[in-house]
Amino acid sequence: MRTELNREKMAQLGELTVGIAHELNNSIGYIGSNLGSLRRYSEALIRLVQRVEPHLAPEARARWQAELAAARWDFIAADLNNLLSETQTGADHLKHVVADLKVLARSSPSTESASVDACVDSALTVLAHQVKHRCVVERQLAAPRALVMVRSQVMQLVINVVLNAVQALPNTGGTIRVTTTDDGRSVTLVVADSGPGVADQLGATIFEPYVTTKASGTGVGLALGQQIVATHGGTISVDRCPRLGGARFTVTLVAANGRRSETQEA
């Protein structure tokens, strides 16, 4: 019953997310194309201002220079470029976040070609707000090979494990280390943190549904993660990280090689 309700809630959330992503996409679309025009117009304007001076009589030239100085024209011309570039970077980032959210909200588990590294990047983008100012995330990604996978599920798996790591850290912060390796047969993802480690009494029950030590936890994150790993022919285990001192989750995914798809390269 609880699982059913949960699934229904997730489906509603998915629909809402797709709706919001669609709305955002429209705005991002015109922000992007307007930015292109704004850059061209500002370059034309800067060229025009430069061309004025040679046509002026000496007295008018002095007045023109004084006007430019009073308006801090040199600063404006340089800053215009910076502002446009920064805004473009922000718009590009938004585009990626929305694309990642759309993948995550997919309700049909269709397989596609994607790399574990791309999933980690997308997951960390979606989690950026939770992670920012709270901890240092070290990432060492070396699994760019495209595999056949349900991308939204692998992203969800990474999100669940990394979010647990964030939640395990004390208020003073800490470190989370995300690494991927590929031995050509399987890809291994390791998420380790500098928190207190998994409570002794939990043991192997940690992957069972509804096992939680959090006041507001539902205890489904790792159960879902284990299901996802199983459907991708892999394993998930936990131990203690000798370097960081907290929990260390090791996920191995054995999936067929995938053709590099457009989604993956986007």
Ligand SMILES: Nc1ncnc2c1ncn2[C@@H]1O[C@H](COP(=O)(O)OP(=O)(O)OP(=O)(O)O)[C@@H](O)[C@H]1O
């Ligand atoms: N990185 C970690 N460090 C310490 N304990 C952990 C870590 N990850 C998971 N756990 C323990 O495992 C329990 C189960 O995790 P799981 O993700 O399944 O559920 P949850 O985080 O409690 O709730 P939910 O994910 O449904 O919001 C957690 O409540 C916590 O006690």
Ligand SMILES: [Mg+2]
């Ligand atoms: Mg969790």
